[in-house]
Amino acid sequence: MEETVQTFKKLPIIDFSLLHHDSVIKQIHEACRNFGFFHVINHGIPDSVIEEALNVNSMFFDMPMAMKEELLSDDVQKPARFSRVQVGCHENGMLSRDFLKLYAHPLHHFLSLWPSNPLNYRENMGMYATEVRKLGIELFGAIMESLNLSPTQLKQNFEHGAQLIGINSYPPCSESNVKAGTSAHTDHSIITVLLQSSPGLHIMDRSDGAWKSVSKIEGSLEVIVGDHLEVISNGLYRSVLHRALPSSDNVSRLSIADFHSLGMDDIVEPTTKLVDEKHPKSSHISLHLPNPVAGVPLLLSGFYGSPFSDRRKESWQLLGLMNPSSHLPWLVLPVIMSDHNPLLINCSNQHDTGDFHRLKLFRYEATWFGKQDCKKIVEDAWSLPRVLRSDGLKKV
């Protein structure tokens, strides 16, 4: 039976034209704190730029596969890549979408690598990328203010940070066990600015743990709190669990998710001003793995637990059973699936169960690079056999 999903009734709407008014900063605080989400209206991006961005992407996805094939890749480092994802996790069926991922900052660096078909793709998407970047920077300043920090806090890092654009295409599916959609996840970004051609976004309501659909407000863009903002705010703002399930009528849906993060080399850590005795750093932990791997005892750093907020307690309880004090080298985990900063990564938990195939989610905390003895620990870990290292370390 199809899951019935209610509409989210009172999601916050932020009027961008009044952004720095005290009352709006307060609304942003409440929105990030209670929902991890808000709509933004009067955002200043011209309708024509939005329409053209949707148009060229719809033309791109409508092209025959042979024309998209040159961008087909699973290499997350590619500045422009096309892929099809099918995951089996919705009511025992599969969820399917096509996507195009574009590196977008600095634009002049990447633009020539973006699709050359349709002909005006680069021009129109370049315009959208520039506009949405400006919007993201302004929103980030206001979000810093809403945390009682200076609007210039991390401004430079954010301005020089990464911008990735993920364009999702959800054509109607004809197979009975496949539905168009994106499975439940949190974004690894600081914030994501989402443009939807039609409704389909669902977010988890924290007050009752139920999935609710997000109404489409004329002319609005959607702002999603990502994992990095959760870390920067020391857990005050939590990343929001969301998914996309376009209605099963015959309409193709497009969404353009603009992910803003700090630079790949930047340390993502809780802002010092938000850390005190009552609010210790909540986003990282290290632990000693009881069973040595290849004869080398290890320190595992960065466990954060399940990305599903209702299961975090379980994760912490599990960690409580392990002994966290150790001076041993780290186990550096491989980045398998992510093309964002390697904060959230998949790793098999072979070390404590002997099961190589069960996947567990970990967050890798770059915060550790701030520690005095870190350099030596990393150097020692680097000299371990290849299986214990990860190229992800170079990027953190």
Ligand SMILES: O=C(O)CCC(=O)C(=O)O
């Ligand atoms: O299609 C949507 O509305 C959501 C897409 C999304 O969450 C993502 O690309 O991270």
Ligand SMILES: [Fe+2]
């Ligand atoms: Fe997302």
